[in-house]
Amino acid sequence: MKILAVDTALGACSAALLDGEDILAHAFEVMERGHAERLAPMVQEVMSSAGMAFDAVERLAVTIGPGTFTGQRVGYAFMRGLKLALKRPLVGITTLSAMAHAAMANAGVQAGAVLHDARRGEVYFTLVTKNTTQMPDQLISFDDGVSAILKFIESFDGRLVVAGTAAREAVRAVEANRHEALHSEIVAPDAIWVARLALTAPEPETVPRPLYLRPPDARLPAAAS
Numbered sequence: 001m002k003i004l005a006v007d008t009a010l011g012a013c014s015a016a017l018l019d020g021e022d023i024l025a026h027a028f029e030v031m032e033r034g035h036a037e038r039l040a041p042m043v044q045e046v047m048s049s050a051g052m053a054f055d056a057v058e059r060l061a062v063t064i065g066p067g068t069f070t071g072q073r074v075g076y077a078f079m080r081g082l083k084l085a086l087k088r089p090l091v092g093i094t095t096l097s098a099m100a101h102a103a104m105a106n107a108g109v110q111a112g113a114v115l116h117d118a119r120r121g122e123v124y125f126t127l128v129t130k131n132t133t134q135m136p137d138q139l140i141s142f143d144d145g146v147s148a149i150l151k152f153i154e155s156f157d158g159r160l161v162v163a164g165t166a167a168r169e170a171v172r173a174v175e176a177n178r179h180e181a182l183h184s185e186i187v188a189p190d191a192i193w194v195a196r197l198a199l200t201a202p203e204p205e206t207v208p209r210p211l212y213l214r215p216p217d218a219r220l221p222a223a224a225s
Helices: 035-050 069-086 095-107 142-155 167-176 191-199
Strands: 002-007 012-019 022-030 059-063 090-093 111-119 122-129 133-141 160-163
Touching: 002 035, 002 069, 002 191, 012 035, 012 191, 022 035, 022 191, 035 069, 059 069, 059 191, 069 090, 090 095, 090 191, 095 111, 095 122, 095 133, 095 160, 095 191, 111 142, 111 167, 122 142, 133 142, 142 160, 142 167, 160 167
Parallel strands: 002 059, 059 090, 111 160
Antiparallel strands: 002 012, 012 022, 111 122, 122 133
């Protein structure tokens, strides 16, 4: 199955075109801003590099969050428009799931956690194994995330890797509690893993919805009384 996937949810912009497990074309750029301007040209570059027309794509995939409010919406809106234009199914993959599975593959382990700084003493958190989601994407305190990892490690017969911007601090906390966890440098999803997870997902019956774990800080001005 030929699948086109993109991500703009966190500190990078990426696009990937896969045919099953084969990577036909891929682009990944670290960026905090500018996703909206970069995404469309990047997708076109990926398609041109593979020598493939858009109508040959059989499935689409995008990260649905959590992420920055603006970045998350860029990729989602772009792929929803492409879905309407191509009349192809669109699969939503969570940001942290893509990061966790990439970290597990890189480290060669069977379990992964992501702690990504969400400010205010909180992190975006998930804990997965290769075949199951132990704790889905959620917003929790850093300490609660570390506690969840420690509890899991005590009952898991294997090694665990931690990704995300708060991963290094989390690994130190785990080690301070006389347990071991590996540290991954992954701090943003890669569209390759968005595509890989979407390939095995069931055919979506509806358009995926964005995953917002925290409302935006910006507020509309109150109406004058």
